[in-house]
Amino acid sequence: MQTRTRDGLVLLLAGVLLGGGLAWLVGRRQESPPAAPRALDAVPAGALLVATLDLPALRASPAFASFLREEREIPGLGRVRDVCGFDPMAGLTEVAIAIPAAGDPGDFGLVAAGAVQDEALLACASKVIDARGGRPVVAALGSFRAVRDASAEGRGEIAVRPGGPILLGGGAYLRAMVDAADGRAATVGASAAHDAIARAVGDGAARVTVVLTPEQRAELGRELALSGAGRSPAASIVSGGAAVALGPEIAVHAAVLCDAEAPCAELGAQLSAARDARAEDLATRLIGLGGVLERIAIAAEGKALHARVRLSAEEAGALVDRLASLRGLRQPSLSPREPPAPAPQPPALEGTAPPRGDAAAPPPDAVITPRQRTGPGDGGAR
Known part of the structure; x- marks a missing residue:
């Protein structure tokens, strides 16, 4: 009898402790702050x-x-x-x-x-x-x-x-x-198309995804046809994106998803040729992009086209600085230019006045007063 009573008390105590523990956990869950918004x-x-x-x-x-x-x-x-x-x-x-x-x-x-x-x-x-x-x-x-x-x-x-x-x-x-x-x-987040291109380029500290609507793809095809490009493989593009992953090296991964494998492969060949031509361009070399372009690996994988390149942190920093300064490089030069040399004048004949606008003109640094203005439209001395 005493044993049953003792066992009953133990079970009751365990139930109280378990119930209290569950209640405490539920309370803690309710009091915990909500997840930070993304x-x-x-x-x-x-x-x-x-x-x-x-x-x-x-x-x-x-x-x-x-x-x-x-x-x-x-x-x-x-x-x-x-x-x-x-x-x-x-x-x-x-x-x-x-x-x-x-x-x-x-x-x-x-x-x-x-x-x-x-x-x-x-x-x-x-x-x-x-x-x-x-x-x-x-x-x-x-x-x-x-x-x-x-x-x-x-x-x-x-x-x-x-x-x-x-x-x-x-x-x-x-x-x-x-x-x-x-x-x-x-x-x-409910967009399967954005999710697909995001998975294709992977995670990164910076990432961009672009998904074309059917109307935009049709318009792109029409514009390419009107430009004389005919049926361009670019018309098969469904989406595109790029991601920049940071670490000891900076990895850039861009991708394009197509609606079929053949146009994706053709587009890859065109981009490879354009990359090689651009890498040899003098202006591209001057801003430090030539070597980077040469290292871009372009590969078609089924309905996806990938472009990858890796840069050191120092190389990436220098490239970002150069690209940021491009606007300044485009500004017109403000350095002074030499004034054009005056045209030679024939010698004045004896007894004639010197030619107007030459010997009669004041030196460049002279201050023109109203009485000195005798050019056309000034009406002579005032």
Whole structure:
């Protein structure tokens, strides 16, 4: 009898402890913070182009760090940190840029995820709009709050919610991004076509994928036919993309997916020939791209065409710097030019006045006073 009583108490105690432990675990699960939002979770389905950036990885790379660490400025207002009191980019970890396949020309969306100061960001955006003579208006959009310039309809808006992400876009596309982030609409993650090209190029600190619609592919085929190219293998392209993986070496992997194997192989042969020709171009050599082009390996694999190249961090950094300076190289020279030599004048005959515009002209550094102006249209001395 005592043994049964003891066993019953043990079972009861075990049940209490087990039940309490389960309740504690459930409570901990409910109290744990939700997963941080990902940038792609706010990109709506139906995107033509999607680009993603892993900001911590890029900041840690010698080739790209200088571009992300530079002090950013707001044109006409000064440094972002001075205007806002903080740098909104400092705590961000991921950025996605999207261009919709359908919509108004110029439509695009930007999503930034990471540590977000929503109130400070809205205050900063309002301050910038006000400083530029606009009228900032803050309104609720789903779980987000957005700020826009009410005096400039059709311009971009910034939307943010506590914990992020930050959305930047305009009009209908910004609202589509809000619906995607709030779970009311499908995201680009449901796109099998974007997923296929993303898997083809692999992961990377920077990645871009492009998926053509059937209408865009048909239009591409028509344009190639009109240009005299006939049936070009480029008309078989379904999607394309590229990824940049960072490490001891920087690996760039680009790929194109086609609707058939033969045109993909033909396109690979054309690109190989174009690569070889471009690698020998003098301008390409001058900016340091010739050697890189020669090392690009192009290979067709069934309905996929791959291009791969590896660079050292130093080589990649130098190449990025050169490409960034191309705009400066295109500027016209501002060095002074020698003035053209004056045309020889015949000697003046005795008793005649010197030719107008030669001996009568003042030296180049002379100050012309009204009385000295005797050229045509001046009406003589005044």
